[in-house]
Amino acid sequence: MEAATYLAAIRTDSDRLVRAAVRDLHAPVACCPGWTVRDVVEHLAVVYLDKIAQTRLLREPSPWPPPAPPDPIKWLTDARDDLVDLFARLGPAAPSHTWHAPDQTVGFWLRRMAMETTVHAGDVTAAFGERGTVDMALAVDGIDEVLEVMLAGDWSDAPQPGPDHQVRLLAGGRSWLISLATELVTVDRDPPPPGPAEGVVEATASDVFLWLWRRLPDEAVGRRGDQAAVARLRDWMGVVTD
Template sequence: MRLLECLAADQARLRQVAATDLAAAVPACPDWTVADLVRHVAVTYLHKVECMRTGRIPSSWPPDVSAEEPLPLFDRACRALGTEFDGRDPAALAPTWYDPDQTVGFWLRRMTQETVIHRVDMELATGRSVAEIPADLATDGIDEVLRLFLGYRSRRWPEDFAEVLPESAVEILAAAGPASWLVRLGPEGATVAPDRAVALGATIPAAPSRSASAGPAATVSASPDRMLLWLWRRRADDAIGWSGDRAAVDRLRLALAPATR
C-alpha cells in the first residue's frame, strides 16, 4: 500500500537525520530540541497503537518513557505501529478524533502525514537538505490539512478558532498541481471542498456547485510539496504564488494557525 511505503521511507529519513544532532533546536516547535521531537513522534505512535489495540482512546496519557533514550524509543514505537498496520484491515474500526472516519485507515493516513511533516522539521533543525515529498503524498496532505484540520476542526471546536476567523465570509482557492480546493472562511468556521483533487487513500466528497458570487477573493498556488509545507507553516510566504486580495491570503494563513500547532 502506498501510504505504508511513504510512512516507512519518512521514518527511516527522520531517524537518520535526527541521529546527526539530537540537541538541535526545532524552529517549528519552540523550546523543543530534536530529541524532544523524536520523543513526541514516538509517543504519538504508541498512542495510536493503544487506540487500535484496545478500541478506545486512552484515558491516561502519555506513559512515562523518560528512562528510554529517544532513538531506541522511536525504534520501538515504529515496530509497534508497523505491527498494528500490518495486522489490521484499513477498514477495521478504531476510535479517532474525526467523527466521520472511525477506522484504522484514518490513523494510517494521519501517521503518514504526521511523519513527513516532522521529518521536514528534523531536516530544517539540523541544516540538512529537505528530501523530496512525492507529489501524491503532498496532495493527500494538503487535502487532510484543509478539509480535516481547518474545515472539520474549526466547526467541531470553534472556540479554538474564534480569534482567527473573519466577521464576514471570504473564499480562497488553493491550487497545487492538478488539484485545487475552495476554502470558505466565515465566522461560523471553514468549509473546504475539493475543486479538482486526487487524494492518496482518501474518499473525497464531490464538490458542491459554485455560488453565484464573482468567485474566490484570492488564489494561492504552488507545487504540491511547497503548498503542503506552506499550509503547515513550515515555509514562508515566498513559497507560494498568489493573486487577488492579499488580505484574503493573510486571513487563510491566520486561520491555519490553530489548525497546525
C-alpha cells in the same frame, strides 16, 4: 491512497528523520519553537504508541503519556515497527478509536500517521539545513486531509472573528476553494474558475502542503488576488495545526 502506500511513507519518512536525528539530539528545531530534535523524536514515538493503544483499546489510553526511556531513537523505531506491523495486519477497515467521529477505522490513522511523519521528518532535517520535499501524490492527499478533515466544518465552538473570505489553492493539477466565515469553513474540490474576489495560492503540491502546515513562509508560494484572504487562511491554519 492505498494502505501500503501510507505504510511505506511512514517507514521511509521515519527512517529519514532518524538518519538526521542521530547527528545531534540537542539541536534546536526552528519549526517547533522551544523544541530540540530529541523532543520531536520523543513526541513522534508517543504519537505512534497512542495510536497503537487507541486501536487495541478502542478508546483513549489512560494514564498517558508513558515515561520516555533513555534512548529516544530506539523508542521511536520500536514504536514505528509496532505501529506498521499492527496496521498492516489489521488492514484499513478495522475499527479504531479516533478523534474524527465520521471515521473510526485504522484507515484514518494510516493517513494521519503518514502525514504526521512526513511533517516531522521535515522538521528534523531542516534543523540541519536540509529542506526536503514531499512526494506529489502524498502531498495532494495531505492537502485534502488538512483542509477537509481538520479545517472544514462548524467552528461555532471556537469562532475565528474576522471578515468572510475565499481562497483558492492550486497545486499538483488540483484546485481547492476555501470559504472562511467566523463560525463555518467549507472546502470545495476542483471548483469552477476563480472569481475576482478570491485570494489565490499556487505552488508545487509539496510547497502548498508544507505552507498549510506553516513549515514554509509566505514567500515560498505564489500569492495573488485578495491578500487579506490569503492572510486570513494563513492565520486560521495556525489554529488548525497548533
